[in-house]
Structure formats: C-alpha cells, structure tokens
Amino acid sequence: MFIYFNNFVAKNLFKENHKTYKLNNRIFSLLKLVKFAPVIAFLIFLVLVLFYFHTKAEIRLSHAWYVSQFWAYSTLLYFFYRLTKNKLSLIFAVLSIFIAIYNTPLFHYEHVFIGHSVIVSDIFGILMFLSMWFTISKISTKLQL
Numbered sequence: 001m002f003i004y005f006n007n008f009v010a011k012n013l014f015k016e017n018h019k020t021y022k023l024n025n026r027i028f029s030l031l032k033l034v035k036f037a038p039v040i041a042f043l044i045f046l047v048l049v050l051f052y053f054h055t056k057a058e059i060r061l062s063h064a065w066y067v068s069q070f071w072a073y074s075t076l077l078y079f080f081y082r083l084t085k086n087k088l089s090l091i092f093a094v095l096s097i098f099i100a101i102y103n104t105p106l107f108h109y110e111h112v113f114i115g116h117s118v119i120v121s122d123i124f125g126i127l128m129f130l131s132m133w134f135t136i137s138k139i140s141t142k143l144q145l
Contacts, residue, residue, distance in 0.1 A: 028140070034075045035136040038068040038129055056106075059118060063109045066121040069128040070100035076132055 045064035049057050077093035080086065103109050113121045 030075070031079055031136055031140060034072050034079070035133060035140075037075075038065070038072050038125075038132075041068040041071075059110065060106065062113070062118045062122050062125075063103070063106055065125045066109070066113075067100055067103050069125045069132070070096045070103070072132060073128065074100060076136065 042061070042065050046061060049060050053060055074093045074096035077089050077096060081089040081093060103112065109121075
C-alpha cells in the first residue's frame with residue numbers, strides 16, 4: 001500500500017499544480033538524506049550486530065532493515081504533505097510512524113514474522129527501499145534548485 005501510494009503521489013506531483021515548486025535548501029537536503037538513511041542505519045546496525053549483539057543476528061538485521069524503511073517512508077510522506085498539502089500523505093506518514101513504532105521492539109517483530117517468514121519482511125523492505133529510491137531520484141531531478 002505504501003509503495004503504491006508513493007508512486008501515485010510521485011506521478012501526480014506535477015500534474016496537480018502547474019507552477020514550479022520551490023524548495024528551500026533544508027527540505028531538499030532532508031530529501032537527499034532520506035534517500036540514504038535506511039542504508040546508513042543498516043550499516044550501523046550491522047556493525048553493532050557483528051561486535052555487540054551476537055544472538056539472533058539474522059533476525060536483528062532483518063528487523064533493522066524492515067523498520068528503517070517505515071521510518072524513512074514516514075519522512076518521505078511528510079515531505080509529500082509539505083509539498084502538496086495532501087492530507088492523505090499526512091495520514092500515511094502517521095500510519096508509517098505507528099507501524100515503525102509498533103515493530104521497533106524486537107519481540108513485536110518476532111511475533112509478526114516467525115521463522116522463514118522473515119524473508120517476506122526482507123522482500124518488502126527491499127521493494128519499499130527501491131520504490132523510495134526511484135521516487136526520490138525522480139523528484140530531486142525535477143525539483144533541483
């Protein structure tokens with residue numbers, strides 16, 4: 001649902017209003033940071049798992065990847081709201097925050113994704129990341145200052 005909405009807003013971003021959107025440098029920098037944030041968070045957590053958390057390494061890494069996508073999506077959807085004033089974007093941003101907060105404790109994540117279903121969360125995380133990456137790339141090329 002988040003991936004579909006992400007693509008829908010990106011396609012209709014410039015059709016709704018024909019004026020050129022002007023972004024200040026702070027919002028544009030935030031958009032660039034959101035593009036790389038899940039990868040940075042995953043790498044930091046990879047170092048933590050390798051040197052500190054030695055139990056359940058696969059689940060912890062999968063959990064970090066999955067939850068970081070929802071945190072990044074909440075920021076991206078809030079950016080969409082600030083840009084278009086579309087209240088549906090704000091609703092999806094809040095929903096993304098609630099999903100991220102609920103899944104942030106590892107035991108909640110383990111109750112949702114048990115055993116081999118961890119692969120499902122990895123696939124969803126990869127699809128969400130790719131969708132977000134392409135959307136931000138498309139928006140940043142059209143909105144460059």
